[in-house]
Amino acid sequence: MDVQHALESHPSINGMCDYVGISRSGYYQREKRHNHQSPRKLQKKFIQGEIKAIWLKSLCIYGAGKITQELRSKGYKIAERTVGKYMRELGIHAVYLTPWTTTTRNSKFDKQLINILDEQFNPLRPNAVWCIDTTYIPVHDGFVYLTSIMDLYSRRIIGWDLSETLEVSNVIPLIEKTKHSRHISKPLIMHSDRGSQFTSEAYNQVTANMTLSYSKKAYPWDNACIESFHALIKREWINRS
Template sequence: MKELGIRACWARPYTITTLNSDFNSRLTNVLDRNFNPERPNEVWCTDITYIWTIADGFVYLTSIMDLCSRKIIAWTLSKTLEVEEVLKCVEIAKQRREIKVPLIIHSDRGIHFTCRKYSELTNGMKRSYSEKGVPYDNACIESFHSLIKKEWLNRKVILDYDHVYYLCFEYIETFYNTARIHSHCDYMSPKQYEDLWNKVN
């Protein structure tokens, strides 16, 4: 590999990055790892990941994925972990999508996803939560956040918030959603898969 100039991509081990709320009896896993819904806007999943920059320290990427197509339908980047950034991401998703069926929105048990403001914003949706400390219950969005780091961000020296925003936009909007193929999508991109689904349904 050294002779060919090939360098392995190192993936950081999973670490818990948000505080879990203690409402075990009230937060249920409605999704139950059913990661293959039949139609768009049947199940969304969401999570937050940390990204390190030289000038601004950690910044925080919140993403929402439609599980049918694995498309990232909304994302926000912020310098703080204020709940308003999560709410903004949900608002963007609601504005972009026409929800015609009862919707499940799945997340971990972090305080951003269990607070009153989040409950009010997702009123009418079925809120679903991973079991405490079990990232596999939200495997698809966890996998996306791993991919954006492994395939894109970890290959760069990230200077500041503006730089990482540009990199996230470049990866999500011009590559992941529109060009990166997925076995789940019959080796189409998320956009191609959704376009085909809408055409035949």
């Protein structure tokens, strides 16, 4: 191919501008606008990079809510709705795994188990209401069981135990230790579900100075705060491995 043919096959910018009816300066201005990103676009791109970094650091656990909290702690003023939009544009989302099928136990004394708490989850002082709950954790050769005690006033876990069985003998030392660490001097409500370890004679003895409250049968919302805590740690961490 000779030089003349090459030039003819690759028209000049002037020739192209004449052909489409625009000036050369207009062409360059358009190119500049196309290639130049506005400050707003650059800011969006930067924040999306921050969002993805936080998401990856959380092992892909965090959703828009928690990422928004992280960004705000760094000084960014951004709405959770905007973070969710940017996450969708990035094609990322919180990764949760479905937990294993749960197992339940019923008590033959169901009619005697009264729900005194009645979903009143905001006591006025510490050590007014404790909630206790056991959740299972799958391991290589079966299950282990995590029992936690939460003070509803602060939503803090104030005692916990990890055991290989659902025996009440694992719960008794936990309650004794928690009472000792909290220096209990006033009666309090202890709320639980109707699991066998919480309806046993030994449990009644160790909680003799407490007012016992029980969730309605097959109704986890009555113990929602600690149920949510166990669901959260299983969803975000345990079920991933």
